[in-house]
Amino acid sequence: MNKIAYVHGYSERETIRLADQAGSLRELLHHDTVYPPGSKILEGGCGTGVQTITLARQNPGCEIISIDISQDSLRQARSLIEKETIANVAFRQADIFALPFTEESFDHVFVCFVLEHLPSPAEALYCLKKVLKAAGSMTVIEGDHGSWYCYPESREARLCVECLIKVQANLGGNALVGRQLYPLLRETDFRNVSVSPRMVYVDTSKPGLVESFSKNTFIAMVEGVKEQALGFGMIDEKTWQKGIRDLYRATEEDGTFSYTFYKGVGIK
């Protein structure tokens, strides 16, 4: 079991959060997640299937195999895909670090919000590369919590966000992996590596993003580590409460929120 526990757990709230996130960010992250019809695609670490829906919808002529190490996540993913009547996805319980596939059996590999949770992201890329055909592409999408800032900002708000980063680090993950995609894809010997930032900038001229991204994705994600942050003694209750209030303050009429995801593509 190389894959560590998710920071955010598998609560119902988390599923909602991931769904919200997928909805508001679909165009930004996935407008170019398009493969030639007939391709066989491996989705490594599909979680509850939120990205799987987009991947499948954008590539109706492709065969998608989506794996996750967690049976519980796969159960939710299967139920989601059935509800959406999507037919080109097969799910399988599997560990990225011990893939049950023949070498060079996939045309493309797709990994979204997975490396951030792994203590050895380069090893994961090596493992995934083995089952990728020569000249096939590896796509990796990750956030970078260190890219966040807002207006107005406070010391306490920043301390809360730092808790999110520290909790993920304590669990063996890396919440700052977005900025590192280029060296990761290069050190794992992919060719023609190209990384592009996908920045989410939110002000109140976009009320949908204030709700779906600033509140229901980012602040919800921070709030999700409260217990761990207090439990690890990273922050005290009073500072935490002020920090969360200040994060919500930046979603008011005159506030702004900035956050950046990175999408990297390399060729085997």
Added chain:
Amino acid sequence: MNKIAYVHGYSERETIRLADQAGSLRELLHHDTVYPPGSKILEGGCGTGVQTITLARQNPGCEIISIDISQDSLRQARSLIEKETIANVAFRQADIFALPFTEESFDHVFVCFVLEHLPSPAEALYCLKKVLKAAGSMTVIEGDHGSWYCYPESREARLCVECLIKVQANLGGNALVGRQLYPLLRETDFRNVSVSPRMVYVDTSKPGLVESFSKNTFIAMVEGVKEQALGFGMIDEKTWQKGIRDLYRATEEDGTFSYTFYKGVGIK
């Protein structure tokens, strides 16, 4: 004299830095800096004229009046424009807070890298708005030094960048003004305010940007405040030197650099 001294001074190095910056960022910041032919445009705070060249070239059919409070900067700007044989710009020494123009006499106002140096950016926008015609546009471009991060990153590198922010604050400016453009344009009663981030992401697949942006713009800007940072006791020499070394470290083969500018447009 409401305008405070520039953080970076008026050294030759600074002129080179600003020229480099303009070159590498022209497309990102100015591809949409285009006005209807026949427009009369006020450039507020033209400095040494680096942005003026782009503004004039992109709008050959417009009449541009570029002002700055510094005669020394204007002298450099005039010489630059003459060298480039640009004919649609007139320079004039003037204070943004005491403009020598008739009210409602410009079709559009353009301000780039100016608000960051002002202790009262909203007041500056009010003053500029007075000379703008009804339904004319106000364009503001600013950086945000708090948006910077890199890989690999170190505590010392971050402390050096924080010195840049603190030195600017000590001089009455605000190096984090980029994220604040939306509320600034709204509170000064512009309509249809639209702000877009312009992110510079640099890895070694773009060697030109490593040189022109990461090294010759951003790190050079940090290095430019060394004397003030040490003089104000913000940092010690040893930490400074390690921080600068670490910033250069992030320009090596496996390094990445991220920085975001903001462009805001509002209608009077």
